[in-house]
Amino acid sequence: MSTVSVRDVTVAFEAVQVFDGLSLDIEEGEFIVLLGPSGCGKSTLLNAIAGLLDVAEGQIWINGKNVTWEEPKDRGIAMVFQSYALYPRMNVRENMSFGLKMAKTPKPEIEKRVAKAAELLQITPLLDRRPDQLSGGQRQRVAIGRALVRDAAVFLFDEPLSNLDAKLRNELRVEIKRLHARLGKTTMVYVTHDQIEAMTLADRIVVMKEQKIQQIGTPDEIYHRPANLFVAGFVGSPQMNFIKGRLENTGEGLSFLAGDRRLSLSGYPFITAPSSGQDVVLGVRPEHLEISSTGIWPGFTVDIVEPMGADTVIWCSDGVGSVQVRTAGSRRATPGESVTLHIDPAQVSLFAAESGERL
Amino acid sequence: MSTAVPQGRRPHRLTAGRIGVYAFLVTAALFFMLPLWIMVVTSLKPMEEIRLGNILALPAAMTFEAWIKAWSSACTGLECNGISVGFWNSVRILIPSVILSIIAGAINGYALSFWRVKGANVMFGVLLLGAFIPYQVFLYPLVRIFSLTGIYNSLTCIVLVHVIFGLPTMTLLFRNYYAGLPIELFKAARIDGGGFWSIFFRVILPMSTPILVVATILQVTGIWNDFIFGLTFAGRENLPMTVQLNNIVNSTQGERAYNVDMAATMLAALVPLVVYFVSGRWFVRGIAAGAVKG
Numbered sequence: 001m002s003t004v005s006v007r008d009v010t011v012a013f014e015a016v017q018v019f020d021g022l023s024l025d026i027e028e029g030e031f032i033v034l035l036g037p038s039g040c041g042k043s044t045l046l047n048a049i050a051g052l053l054d055v056a057e058g059q060i061w062i063n064g065k066n067v068t069w070e071e072p073k074d075r076g077i078a079m080v081f082q083s084y085a086l087y088p089r090m091n092v093r094e095n096m097s098f099g100l101k102m103a104k105t106p107k108p109e110i111e112k113r114v115a116k117a118a119e120l121l122q123i124t125p126l127l128d129r130r131p132d133q134l135s136g137g138q139r140q141r142v143a144i145g146r147a148l149v150r151d152a153a154v155f156l157f158d159e160p161l162s163n164l165d166a167k168l169r170n171e172l173r174v175e176i177k178r179l180h181a182r183l184g185k186t187t188m189v190y191v192t193h194d195q196i197e198a199m200t201l202a203d204r205i206v207v208m209k210e211q212k213i214q215q216i217g218t219p220d221e222i223y224h225r226p227a228n229l230f231v232a233g234f235v236g237s238p239q240m241n242f243i244k245g246r247l248e249n250t251g252e253g254l255s256f257l258a259g260d261r262r263l264s265l266s267g268y269p270f271i272t273a274p275s276s277g278q279d280v281v282l283g284v285r286p287e288h289l290e291i292s293s294t295g296i297w298p299g300f301t302v303d304i305v306e307p308m309g310a311d312t313v314i315w316c317s318d319g320v321g322s323v324q325v326r327t328a329g330s331r332r333a334t335p336g337e338s339v340t341l342h343i344d345p346a347q348v349s350l351f352a353a354e355s356g357e358r359l
Numbered sequence: 360m361s362t363a364v365p366q367g368r369r370p371h372r373l374t375a376g377r378i379g380v381y382a383f384l385v386t387a388a389l390f391f392m393l394p395l396w397i398m399v400v401t402s403l404k405p406m407e408e409i410r411l412g413n414i415l416a417l418p419a420a421m422t423f424e425a426w427i428k429a430w431s432s433a434c435t436g437l438e439c440n441g442i443s444v445g446f447w448n449s450v451r452i453l454i455p456s457v458i459l460s461i462i463a464g465a466i467n468g469y470a471l472s473f474w475r476v477k478g479a480n481v482m483f484g485v486l487l488l489g490a491f492i493p494y495q496v497f498l499y500p501l502v503r504i505f506s507l508t509g510i511y512n513s514l515t516c517i518v519l520v521h522v523i524f525g526l527p528t529m530t531l532l533f534r535n536y537y538a539g540l541p542i543e544l545f546k547a548a549r550i551d552g553g554g555f556w557s558i559f560f561r562v563i564l565p566m567s568t569p570i571l572v573v574a575t576i577l578q579v580t581g582i583w584n585d586f587i588f589g590l591t592f593a594g595r596e597n598l599p600m601t602v603q604l605n606n607i608v609n610s611t612q613g614e615r616a617y618n619v620d621m622a623a624t625m626l627a628a629l630v631p632l633v634v635y636f637v638s639g640r641w642f643v644r645g646i647a648a649g650a651v652k653g
Contacts, residue, residue, distance in 0.1 A: 052546050073552035085543035089565035098561070099551030146551075158543075 003028045003187040009058035018211045029185045035198040036208035042191045046156050051075050063153050078147035082159040084139040086131040093127040096146045117148040137168040157190040195235050207231045229356035232283045238313050241284045241323040249276040256282050261297050279353035286326035288347040295342035302337045402621035409617050425618035433619050435606035442623045445603030456521035457578045464529020469559050472537040473545045490527030512594030520592050521582050536570040576638050580631045600627045
């Protein structure tokens with residue numbers, strides 16, 4: 001059974017319509033990440049699920065109940081915001097118990113739940129402090145704690161880590177993942193523009209662009225079999241290399257042709273029937289290119305070398321275009337050096353040049 | 360000629376231009392202080408001394424008689440009870456008017472900036488438009504309405520008028536302040552189950568201290584200094600201090616008691632003066648935030 005179901009939803013902002021009948025089903029206990037650039041509608045979708053935004057058309061179901069007309073508090077959700085949104089004039093304990101007080105929960109029960117959540121998040125010593133006496137990481141922990149005490153079936157996260165510095169972000173990311181595992185059957189919907197967060201946290205990623213879902217899939221599927229050029233380019237850093245060319249039927253099956261370079265596609269799992277002569281874009285991840293003397297594409301020169309510690313990214317150019325190659329961290333190269341590249345045909349992605357869709 | 364190497368704090372040189380600026384500032388300050396000086400010294404002089412005409416001179420025989428007379432026995436027309444009657448009338452008008460108009464403005468601003476009611480912008484526009492129409496236009500219609508409803512010439516009437524006319528400024532003030540608060544706070548409170556009133560009283564109002572102070576200053580000075588509404592709507596029993604001051608100054612028979620007039624004026628200005636001095640910093644902020652009432 002799905003816990004959250006968005007059915008044909010359209011949201012109207014004054015005169016502008018967003019989501020032309022968007023649908024999405026989220027399973028119980030699933031960790032879903034809505035990923036996309038700013039303005040893609042991911043936060044709008046989250047607000048619609050939360051009930052903070054009225055939908056113009058369609059339905060929203062949570063836990064088998066149609067909640068389209070319900071108030072946010074009656075939807076069985078909890079939410080964590082980017083700016084923490086802690087009530088500044090209340091201390092941590094009051095912040096965490098505010099929702100329960102509003103729901104007229106008995107006092108001992110409130111205390112029990114707050115103590116439990118505080119312990120889980122290791123914020124027990126902070127309970128009597130005010131938000132302005134906390135660091136950013138602590139504030140976000142409290143905000144998560146405030147969501148936790150609600151005992152909700154669905155957790156909504158609206159870019160919760162974007163205001164934190166890199167180190168804290170990594171720490172809290174792991175903690176959210178651990179929390180999800182520990183809570184067991186709790187569904188989490190997490191909005192972010194950070195692909196690392198999406199890849200590491202999600203059971204399934206929903207990639208969005210311009211109010212439309214581009215692809216829904218596991219992190220593996222999204223990374224290795226992107227559905228279109230946008231997804232391929234948005235996920236992955238350094239970015240996927242795109243090489244323009246066309247398909248041609250040679251004696252032993254279809255090949256990719258760019259100038260006088262070619263790549264046999266005999267093992268490529270086409271999902272639509274390709275036609276010879278079609279204009280295509282070849283997508284290769286930097287780690288699937290190799291600098292090798294036995295390579296198939298000679299005639300590249302090293303342009304720029306970016307050592308990143310764990311690996312080294314080498315930009316190679318052949319005068320027409322340039323590609324990034326990810327190599328071992330110990331690998332060094334001199335700009336100007338001539339190299340030959342090897343491509344693993346099993347790892348490439350092919351996109352139709354016109355529509356950008358995966359072939 | 361010293362060949363100082365530039366290092367550390369930059370030296371401040373007193374240039375001719377700077378001296379000129381200071382001279383101008385001091386002159387300007389003295390110029391604006393002058394009326395206050397004349398008022399203070401005149402109010403402390405007996406009439407014989409005032410007749411000599413040295414208006415800038417310090418009093419030779421200082422006396423507080425004029426102040427006492429202004430407070431308790433100056434004549435406002437037929438009655439001679441001083442300006443103290445007006446003072447207490449003003450206080451009675453001021454307190455409910457300030458409290459009610461601020462509450463109304465805060466709730467209005469909260470509703471307009473957080474709840475995004477349909478037509479909120481139109482409503483706000485109309486309210487602002489009201490602030491730009493000269494008060495005089497409203498006087499006669501309001502008098503008619505109030506006499507029809509039977510509350511004309513009463514405390515209720517004048518308080519109601521102050522609340523109504525304070526609404527645009529107060530709403531604008533609070534709406535702008537609330538627009539600066541993160542909307543996520545409001546969203547969090549809604550998810551936590553807060554309703555219209557509980558979010559207002561438990562989350563928003565506790566964060567409103569700065570703007571409440573500003574609103575209080577604006578309303579206290581504005582309502583205290585009001586003349587025309589008090590004269591028109593308060594009725595004979597409730598005339599505010601400003602109106603009584605005018606009566607004292609204008610109803611003198613025979614010799615004009617300058618010292619009493621000066622003392623009465625300063626007594627009437629006391630409340631706004633105290634407010635300005637105590638809260639100058641907040642007041643400037645209030646003008647910047649409100650940008651309507653100066």
